[in-house]
Amino acid sequence: xxxxxxxxxxGSVAAAPVAMKIVVAGGFAVGKTTLVGAISEIEPLxxxxxxxxxxxGVDHPGPVSGAKTGTxxxxxxxxxxxxxxxxxxxxxxxGQDRFWFLWDELVRGAVGAVVLVDTRRLQxxxxxxxxxxxxxxxFVVAVNLFDGVATHHPxxxxxxxxxxxxxxxxxCDARRRTHVQETLVLLVExxxxxxxxxx
Amino acid sequence: MAVNGPEPRLPRVVRPYVLxxxxxxxxxxxxxxxxxxxxxxxxxTRPLPxxxxxxxxxxxCIAPISVAELAGRMTLPVGVVRVLVGDLGSLGAVxxxxxxxxxxATDAGLLARxxxxxxxx
Ligand SMILES: Nc1nc2c(ncn2[C@@H]2O[C@H](COP(=O)(O)OP(=O)(O)O)[C@@H](O)[C@H]2O)c(=O)[nH]1
Ligand SMILES: [Mg+2]
Numbered sequence: 001x002x003x004x005x006x007x008x009x010x011g012s013v014a015a016a017p018v019a020m021k022i023v024v025a026g027g028f029a030v031g032k033t034t035l036v037g038a039i040s041e042i043e044p045l046x047x048x049x050x051x052x053x054x055x056x057g058v059d060h061p062g063p064v065s066g067a068k069t070g071t072x073x074x075x076x077x078x079x080x081x082x083x084x085x086x087x088x089x090x091x092x093x094x095g096q097d098r099f100w101f102l103w104d105e106l107v108r109g110a111v112g113a114v115v116l117v118d119t120r121r122l123q124x125x126x127x128x129x130x131x132x133x134x135x136x137x138x139f140v141v142a143v144n145l146f147d148g149v150a151t152h153h154p155x156x157x158x159x160x161x162x163x164x165x166x167x168x169x170x171x172c173d174a175r176r177r178t179h180v181q182e183t184l185v186l187l188v189e190x191x192x193x194x195x196x197x198x199x
Numbered sequence: 200m201a202v203n204g205p206e207p208r209l210p211r212v213v214r215p216y217v218l219x220x221x222x223x224x225x226x227x228x229x230x231x232x233x234x235x236x237x238x239x240x241x242x243x244t245r246p247l248p249x250x251x252x253x254x255x256x257x258x259x260c261i262a263p264i265s266v267a268e269l270a271g272r273m274t275l276p277v278g279v280v281r282v283l284v285g286d287l288g289s290l291g292a293v294x295x296x297x298x299x300x301x302x303x304a305t306d307a308g309l310l311a312r313x314x315x316x317x318x319x320x
Binding site: 018019047080082109188194196 | 318
């Protein structure tokens, strides 16, 4: 077994790819896992991450201060090969709760975020929108089409959330790969505009 | 019961942190979720820990893999995988490449490449 393993390892010193990452945030059952699964080349993996305030070196007052063992947060992981040397990671995170700041680690170095919203529970995305805005991280608001029809125009959602003009608001059926693809395109375009000073 | 009898054996059920001897912190700097782990081509300097999880991690790392994906495939909490990978790293069985520098996310060239890639999916 060990020798089989080492045989397979011979000549397999592959270089680590350039890893870009995008965070998918949103309330419970808003379609995060569905969205990641619609575009990921692997089945979305569910991972439990234990985030401790202490290990992050963050001094946050509030409900979890003094927490030593941390909070366990479930997240979805998906992956897309972009080219020979670049890979995109998708991290789906429950972004509606008060432990959102524990995701500082996840967001560090991210290209941007997709905030998935269900217009029937719009308030569940407020924390995520605040958080990304505060960080200055590019994000798009993706309005999930739960009835398969647009019950709300993106403009209404934009007004309700009062997101700035440089934040795309888009309708997105999380089950449809092309919708998800277009959402990611809008996000990366927004990130590019911000880098080039156009927004 | 016949603990040392032949097959079939009970499935191995272990509370995750038992695998780490109760440790919740990895040796050395914390491993980011998007750090890349890769098995080394050379033999480890010391024998691997006997837990099957150790050799399973090394197998999963034959092609470079992120800490997050490793945890998902192992169905172990990220914290446990961090400790196990830290141990394997100090044994020379795997190497860990830190995440892509933060600057990549604001590099116009890399973003353009990413955009092309997503459009081409
Ligand atoms: N009609 C409709 N259902 C969806 C959509 N996205 C997700 N769902 C369904 O909503 C449920 C919750 O989705 P899930 O991805 O598990 O949500 P999560 O909790 O945010 O990960 C599942 O049964 C999905 O099939 C969508 O765009 N339209
Ligand atoms: Mg989910």
